[in-house]
Amino acid sequence: MAALSAAPRLATARVVLRAHAASDLPALAAMWADPEVTRFIGGRPFTAEESWSRLLRHAGHWALSGWGYWVVETPDGRFVGEAGLADWRRDMTPRLHGVPEAGWALARAWWGAGLAREAMAAVLAWADAEGVAARSFCMIEPEHAASLRVARGLGYSDGVPGMYREKAVLVLTRDVSGATTDGEGPFRTQMGCGPQAYMRGQSAGRGAGGASAASRRHA
Numbered sequence: 375m376a377a378l379s380a381a382p383r384l385a386t387a388r389v390v391l392r393a394h395a396a397s398d399l400p401a402l403a404a405m406w407a408d409p410e411v412t413r414f415i416g417g418r419p420f421t422a423e424e425s426w427s428r429l430l431r432h433a434g435h436w437a438l439s440g441w442g443y444w445v446v447e448t449p450d451g452r453f454v455g456e457a458g459l460a461d462w463r464r465d466m467t468p469r470l471h472g473v474p475e476a477g478w479a480l481a482r483a484w485w486g487a488g489l490a491r492e493a494m495a496a497v498l499a500w501a502d503a504e505g506v507a508a509r510s511f512c513m514i515e516p517e518h519a520a521s522l523r524v525a526r527g528l529g530y531s532d533g534v535p536g537m538y539r540e541k542a543v544l545v546l547t548r549d550v551s552g553a554t555t556d557g558e559g560p561f562r563t564q565m566g567c568g569p570q571a572y573m574r575g576q577s578a579g580r581g582a583g584g585a586s587a588a589s590r591r592h593a
């Protein structure tokens with residue numbers, strides 16, 4: 375995998391994934407200040423300072439790892455949310471340091487349209503093609519049915535019990551070797567099939583709210 379310092383541009387039928395920018399702060403802060411968005415992601419709204427720190431963390435993750443999170447927006451530039459993979463090195467059970475953790479969060483206006491799954495399928499197709507890792511996982515609170523549906527639709531396992539910050543979570547895993555890439559599984563879209571359908575536009579670069587119980591979960 376060629377090292378990247380910023381997220382490459384990806385496109386699907388309905389969304390564009392691009393690198394974070396400082397100008398994204400107002401939209402990010404508004405999303406993370408919504409208590410419905412954070413219900414299963416930390417359990418409280420985030421301050422603007424915390425949203426700024428999150429934005430900086432995403433930029434830094436790309437610089438250090440060559441993979442990370444994207445901003446998700448519509449083709450005409452309307453902010454939808456965030457999605458990606460990260461190694462947060464959580465103090466959790468089971469311990470999964472070094473295994474990419476999938477996460478997603480959408481602004482409430484975009485819930486229920488299948489955009490979280492569409493964006494994350496593009497992320498996973500890119501990661502599989504680039505050889506980011508042989509396995510990834512996501513962490514979801516058992517009560518978050520919407521994100522569990524998204525995760526399973528992306529090919530993640532049914533999940534095993536885990537603990538994070540004294541809270542019960544489900545830890546779901548996905549192996550690249552078991553991912554469907556023939557157009558009949560999680561990477562199918564209305565415009566085509568297979569991971570390459572999600573790569574068009576790449577430049578040399580109760581709905582859905584987020585994934586990873588403490589990372590993100592709403593699809």
